[in-house]
Amino acid sequence: MIEALINPADPPERQREKLLEIVQVLMRRVERATDDSGAAYAQFQRAAMLEDQVIARTLDLKAALAAAERANASRSRFVAAASHDLLQPLSAAKLFMASIGDDTVAPRAREALHKAQNALGQVEGILGALLDISRLESGPQAVSVGVVALDQVLGPLRDEFAAIACAKGLALRVMPCAARVMTDPPYLRRILQNLIGNAVRYTVTGRVLVGARRQGATLRLEVHDTGPGIPEAEQGNIFKEFHRLNARASAAEGMGLGLAIVERACAALGHPLALRSQVGRGTTFTVGVPLAAGTAGAGRDARPVSAPPPAVNRIVALVENDADLRRALVLVLEGWGVSVIEAVSGEEALALIDEIGILPDCVLVDQRLGPGQSGLEFACALRQRHGAVATAILTADRDPSLRSACQAAGFALLLKPIDPVALRAAVAVAEMAAAA
CATH class of the missing domain: 3.40.50.2300 (Response regulator)
Structure with missing residues (x-):
């Protein structure tokens, strides 16, 4: 091949020069080939090292995630077990107090008895909130969705908060709704209980209105109040655990878990949660709940009939x-x-x-x-x-x-x-x- 590049008719000196040029070109090509293969090999080595690092990091992250999940599960079990052990004596204390009739104690002792009952109620609320948080952190198995008649949830809540609102001079109105929705009944009750409780607690004058509006295949449950409103800068923080707008509030005003439970429960159930608030005008919370097939719209007031006392001699x-x-x-x-x-x-x-x-x-x-x-x-x-x-x-x-x-x-x-x-x-x- 080299002979084909050299003209035999050229003088020997020219042939030597031509041969030298050919050798130099070939050497440069060899050098470039060597450099290219070296760079490629270096790149291959770097890629292999990066892959090893990614694999090692992934394994570390998986191990850390598994450890975190085990720790979270252990904490949830601990909270559930501890709460159960605390609820036993709490139940006994509440029932012992209930067995003491108001007419059997002096007025001063009666007042102390009522205060003790209120204190136990606060403890019960705290334990209930901790149990709710623990369950919601356990994953999707925490909720069980089924069909529920909305009045079966709203009626008892209206009765629960009517006396509290009346004592504060507030007008509490819960609009009747005969619709049936797809939800977890205890969690829907807890969501609305926390929202209504907050509305009644923080509204000084005016009213609290609870109603429902149909929007396609969804029922929008709304809790309106004429309270102080929530500043826009705080609206992103109110769903955090232990966050309270009034940092000096007493334990009787809650631990700041109510709205955190509302947000987590809504997320677990897939119920959209929305907030509208204006300082000095009030606040509206909205929860979207899927309507059950063949449901009715707003209807008669299905106020539950109070159960009669157990029959004597039973x-x-x-x-x-x-x-x-x-x-x-x-x-x-x-x-x-x-x-x-x-x-x-x-x-x-x-x-x-x-x-x-x-x-x-x-x-x-x-x-x-x-x-x-x-x-x-x-x-x-x-x-x-x-x-x-x-x-x-x-x-x-x-x-x-x-x-x-x-x-x-x-x-x-x-x-x-x-x-x-x-x-x-x-x-x-x-x-x-x-x-x-």
Whole structure:
């Protein structure tokens, strides 16, 4: 090939020059090829090192995420367990106080009793908020969506806040709505309870209005107030945990968890949450909830009928392994003229019922009875042995799976701390259901 580039007719000197030029060109090409291959190899080495670093960093991040998830799950379990242990004595204290009639104590002692009840109510609210936060942090399994009639949520909330609003001189109006929506009933109640509670708490004069508006396939639940309003600069912060506009507010005015729970619950349920506020004019919170198929619009006021007191001479079987709470429940029930059969475990209760040969009119059973049967297992065993008996499961567990299991079995669910009014209603409703 080189010979073809050299003309044999050229003088020898010219041929040598030509040959030298060819050699120099070839050397330059070899050098460039060497440089290029070296650069390519260096780039390959750098890419390999970067890939190794990315893999190592990814593994580190996965390990850190797994550790964070384990820590979060551990914290949630701790909060749930600690709250359950605290709710037991709290339930007992509330029921012991409820067993003391106002007419049996002096006026001064009556005032102290009411203050103690209010203080316990604040503790109950704090524990409830911590449990809600713990559940919402546990993931999508925290919510259980189903069809609920909106009036079943709005009616009790209206009754709950009517007296508080009246005492402050506020006009509270909850518009009736017969619509059915797709949501988690306890969480929707908590969302509206927190929004209405804040509206009543911070509104000094004027009114609080709760209503619903249809917007396509969505029902917009709105809570309006004529309170002081929220500055625009603060509107992005009010949903943070423990954030309060009034930093000097007392514990009685809340811990700053209410709106954090509202935002997290709405996010978990997929319910859009919106805020409009103007300083000096008031605030409106809006929650969008999907309408259930075939739902009706606004309708009659479905105010729930208050449950009658349990009938005198009724027999209630009480299965509770906490001695203080069991004694408190007995005092309240006997104060209503109810005869109580006490047992510490499901096995003891079954044996006692078989021994005396009397089937109770209603059963109240704690879900966590220690070793042996759970409350739900006992209730199912009692039904299998003696047929249907009106039953309410007592628990501090907010797990949706337990609520679903009770609904599927036809048992009522009564959450701790047990409110005497809720207890009275649960027993009466259970009796009416059994008599139907």
